Amino acid sequence: MRGGGPATVVFLLPMLVVFGLFSWAPIVQSVVMSFQETNLVTAPTFAGLENFRTVLADPLLWTAVRNTLWFAVLALLLGYPIPLVAAVLMSEVRRFKGLYSTLAYLPVVIPPVVAVLLWKFFYDASPSGVFNTLLGAVGIGPVPWLQDASTAMVSLVIEATWAAAGGTVIIYLAALTSVPPEQYEAAEIDGASVWGKVWHVTIPRLRGVLLITFILQIVGTAQVFLEPFLFTGGGPANSTTTVLLLIYNYAFANSLGGDYGSATALSLMLAVVLGVLSAIYFRLTRSWSAS
Amino acid sequence: MTDRGVLSSFDWRRGRVRGAARLAHTVLLVLLFLAGLGPVLWLAKSAITPTQDTLRDPLALWPNGFDFANLATAWTRVKIDEYFLNTVWIAAGAWLVQLLVATTAGFALSVLRPRYRKALTGVVLATLFVPAVVLLVPLYLTVVDLSMINTFWAVWLPAGANAFNILLVQRFFDNLPREVFEAARVDGAGPFRLFWSIVLPLSRPILGVVSVFAVIAAWKDFLWPMLVLPDPAVQPLSVRLPALQRFIELDVFLAALAISTVIPVALFLAFQRLFLNGGALSGAVKG
Numbered sequence: 080m081r082g083g084g085p086a087t088v089v090f091l092l093p094m095l096v097v098f099g100l101f102s103w104a105p106i107v108q109s110v111v112m113s114f115q116e117t118n119l120v121t122a123p124t125f126a127g128l129e130n131f132r133t134v135l136a137d138p139l140l141w142t143a144v145r146n147t148l149w150f151a152v153l154a155l156l157l158g159y160p161i162p163l164v165a166a167v168l169m170s171e172v173r174r175f176k177g178l179y180s181t182l183a184y185l186p187v188v189i190p191p192v193v194a195v196l197l198w199k200f201f202y203d204a205s206p207s208g209v210f211n212t213l214l215g216a217v218g219i220g221p222v223p224w225l226q227d228a229s230t231a232m233v234s235l236v237i238e239a240t241w242a243a244a245g246g247t248v249i250i251y252l253a254a255l256t257s258v259p260p261e262q263y264e265a266a267e268i269d270g271a272s273v274w275g276k277v278w279h280v281t282i283p284r285l286r287g288v289l290l291i292t293f294i295l296q297i298v299g300t301a302q303v304f305l306e307p308f309l310f311t312g313g314g315p316a317n318s319t320t321t322v323l324l325l326i327y328n329y330a331f332a333n334s335l336g337g338d339y340g341s342a343t344a345l346s347l348m349l350a351v352v353l354g355v356l357s358a359i360y361f362r363l364t365r366s367w368s369a370s
Numbered sequence: 371m372t373d374r375g376v377l378s379s380f381d382w383r384r385g386r387v388r389g390a391a392r393l394a395h396t397v398l399l400v401l402l403f404l405a406g407l408g409p410v411l412w413l414a415k416s417a418i419t420p421t422q423d424t425l426r427d428p429l430a431l432w433p434n435g436f437d438f439a440n441l442a443t444a445w446t447r448v449k450i451d452e453y454f455l456n457t458v459w460i461a462a463g464a465w466l467v468q469l470l471v472a473t474t475a476g477f478a479l480s481v482l483r484p485r486y487r488k489a490l491t492g493v494v495l496a497t498l499f500v501p502a503v504v505l506l507v508p509l510y511l512t513v514v515d516l517s518m519i520n521t522f523w524a525v526w527l528p529a530g531a532n533a534f535n536i537l538l539v540q541r542f543f544d545n546l547p548r549e550v551f552e553a554a555r556v557d558g559a560g561p562f563r564l565f566w567s568i569v570l571p572l573s574r575p576i577l578g579v580v581s582v583f584a585v586i587a588a589w590k591d592f593l594w595p596m597l598v599l600p601d602p603a604v605q606p607l608s609v610r611l612p613a614l615q616r617f618i619e620l621d622v623f624l625a626a627l628a629i630s631t632v633i634p635v636a637l638f639l640a641f642q643r644l645f646l647n648g649g650a651l652s653g654a655v656k657g
Contacts, residue, residue, distance in 0.1 A: 086561040087482045094475035094494070094536065097467070100516075102497050102531035105508035112508060168398050171375045171391060179399065180646050181639075182406035188638040188645070189410070192592050192608040193627045196615060197413060200624075209412075209428045241405060249646055260374050267378055273387060276376045302503055305592055309612055323503055330507050331597065342507045350504045357499045 113344040130344035134329075140345070142317050143325040146232065150321060151300040153236040158296060162244045163289070166251035167281060180252065184245035191242060195309045198238045199225070202310075225311055228318035235306040235319060243299070247292055254288040255281070287363060294360045298353050322349055410635070417441060417628035421621040440625035448618055450607070450626050457606035457630075460595065461588035463522055464529035468584045469577065471530040476539035477565050481551060491540070497533045506593075513598050524598035529588065535580050542576040543569065582641050589634050 113130055115123040134140055169179045186194065201209040202224040214220040224234045262280045271279065282289075304323040307313055313320035313328075320328075322345070330342035381387045416424050418440055419433040444450045475494070479487050509528060518524040546569065554564050570577075589608070596609045607630040615623055638645055 087478050087484045090474045090478035090482065090561070090565070091484075091490070092474075093471045093530070094478075097471050097527055097530040098494065098497070100512065101509060101528040102505070102533075103493070105505045105512055106497070106500055108508035108511075109504050165398060165402075167376070168394055171377055172395055175399075177642075177646075179402060181642060182399075182402035184638070184645060185406040185410060185635070188586065188634045189631055190590050190608055190634055192590075192611055193413075193630050194409075196611060196627060197409060200620075201409075207425070207428070212429055245406070253647075255375070258375075263374065263376060263378065267380075273376060273381060281376060298501070302501060308593075326503060326506065327593075330510070337507075339507050339511070343504075346504045346506065350501050353501045354499050357501075361499070 109343045109347060112339060113347050115340055117339045126340060130340035131348070134341050134345045134348070137341075139317065139320065139325060140322075143320050143322045146317075146319060147301060147303070147321045149232055150236060150303060151297055153233060154239060154296060154300045155293070157236060158240040158244060158247070159293070161240065162247035162292075163251060163285075165244070166248045166255060167277065169248070170252060170255040180249065183248045186242050187245040189242070191305050192309065194242050195238065195306060198241075199310060202234055226315065228316045231311055231315060231319050235303075235310055238310075239300075239303065239306055247296075250288060250292060251285065254285055258284045287366075291360060291363050294356050294363070298356050298360070301349065301353055410631070413624060413628050413631065416621070417625040419621060421619055424620060424624070437621060440621045441629070444618075444622045444625040444629060448614060448622060448626060450629055452603070453605060453607045453610045454629065456604055457589060457608070460522055460525050460606050461585045463526035464588040465581055465584040467526045467530035468532055468535055469580060472532070472535035472539045472580055473570065473573070473577070474565075475536050476543050477561075477569055479536075480540045480543035481546075481564070481569060482561060494533050494536055497531070498537075506597075510597055519598055520601045520604055522604065525588070525591070525595055528594070529584070535584075538580060539573070539576055542573060546572055578641075579644060582637060582644055586634055586637065 112123070114126060114128070116126040116129070117123040165183065169176070169183070172179055203209065203211065204221065204223045204226040205211065206215060206221045208221070208224075210224065211221040214222060223230055225231050258281060262284075263276055266276050266280050302323050303321050304327065307319040307321050307324050308327070311319045313324050326342050326345050326349075329345065330337040330339055377387065377391060382391075415433065416428075418436050418438050420435060420437045423430065423433045423435070478484065479491055484490075505528075513519060513524045513528075518527075550568060550572075551564060554568050559568070589606075591606075592608045595606055599605050599609065602610060602613070607626075611626060611630065614626065618626075
């Protein structure tokens with residue numbers, strides 16, 4: 080049944096229409112638009128590298144880049160070790176294993192908007208806020224959380240880590256089952272302690288997955304939008320304005336018509352960075368699933 | 371015993387190791403209860419607690435009085451029922467479009483195998499490397515051009531352009547036994563019959579995976595529906611909730627949040643295996 084007969088074309092049609100209109104054409108268009116002066120009223124005109132120059136000269140860009148990197152670093156510090164430790168411990172659980180993973184994954188299925196709005200209430204900066212009450216019980220605080228430029232980003236990252244950690248735990252748990260028991264037995268014959276086995280057998284076996292989750296996390300955090308948009312709107316004092324929030328502001332925040340050229344120029348620059356990371360990711364998953 | 375982890379059965383018999391493992395597991399379980407179930411239970415409690423109680427003592431385990439009317443008020447007076455229905459429509463349409471595109475494309479590429487199959491698969495998979503942010507502005511302008519603003523089509527159709535679904539379905543179809551297709555062809559089945567009566571019934575597992583993730587993703591989506599559905603009458607819960615916060619009372623607002631959480635959590639509890647086994651990595655990729 081090989082060939083490209085009319086039946087094949089009929090089956091391909093839905094994909095060709097949907098991808099053509101809503102994926103391939105917009106991708107090409109975003110490249111074109113980044114070199115154009117576009118608004119919805121007059122016809123677009125060629126602008127050369129002007130959009131890129133405008134974006135690169137915007138002092139807010141460097142604030143946004145710094146904030147996004149800061150978010151990524153914080154997210155790695157918090158979001159990287161916690162799921163790993165949890166997964167290694169969970170893989171040793173003998174009873175109610177399912178309960179552990181269900182509880183760990185529950186935050187992932189709560190709609191992100193609901194989670195952020197709920198946490199916004201928890202983050203109430205007054206001494207009677209939920210988290211401040213909890214911290215007050217052990218003599219800490221009150222913490223200003225979202226109200227202060229020095230703590231706002233950390234607050235965002237804590238919520239984002241809580242929301243995403245369960246997914247990472249499940250990935251690690253799956254990888255942990257692939258560690259061959261003979262390797263542990265060999266380590267035991269060599270007299271390895273429990274820590275020795277974790278450090279010399281478990282962690283090296285997870286190296287591939289650890290690298291993949293590392294890249295996934297960077298690609299994900301570079302596109303963070305929901306948390307700064309709903310928690311703080313980029314404030315206080317632009318301390319939580321991320322790159323994606325800046326793109327959104329260029330294109331959609333001004334009700335008089337967006338600066339689509341700058342927005343697409345910045346998205347393209349971000350995409351090149353992320354594309355390199357995704358390419359590495361894709362190669363890794365292939366070699367990882369092949370081994 | 372082949373099914374083992376770091377700890378051997380010998381380790382488990384050593385008192386010190388066993389004690390430490392038990393302690394670590396208990397601490398972990400308590401933390402997971404607090405972090406995983408805690409916020410959900412808090413939301414459930416606060417949804418039926420009067421505002422004053424929640425504000426005065428947010429961490430009270432048992433409220434002074436229950437106020438089940440919050441749920442009814444949220445559902446009818448704040449019109450959560452309409453937004454809920456919008457969300458259901460958006461999720462259902464996005465699900466249908468994704469399933470249609472993924473199965474027909476997967477069937478054409480994997481079973482019918484046209485000569486240009488490799489090139490076409492390449493162009494589809496290449497979109498996986500393009501982060502969604504690149505599409506934001508041009509896709510928005512496309513939707514404006516097609517006059518789809520404030521219609522569900524603006525969410526449904528772009529959802530179909532999901533290369534990951536096609537990859538999943540195509541891989542599954544690749545592993546179906548070819549002899550069955552050949553036998554069907556000898557019996558005179560054309561491609562449409564082969565698709566409908568043989569390939570689709572054999573693909574229930576993968577269609578389940580794609581379906582659950584499609585519904586959950588549609589339920590979660592925020593930025594895109596916010597852009598293309600500016601009219602509150604067609605907005606889903608995720609878009610409407612942040613706006614509602616400004617003009618409704620806290621207890622009713624929390625009730626609305628609770629209502630929005632029920633469906634995804636119920637789906638998760640019903641299809642736990644799907645989330646906790648194979649699908650984790652695939653879900654992570656689309657983020």
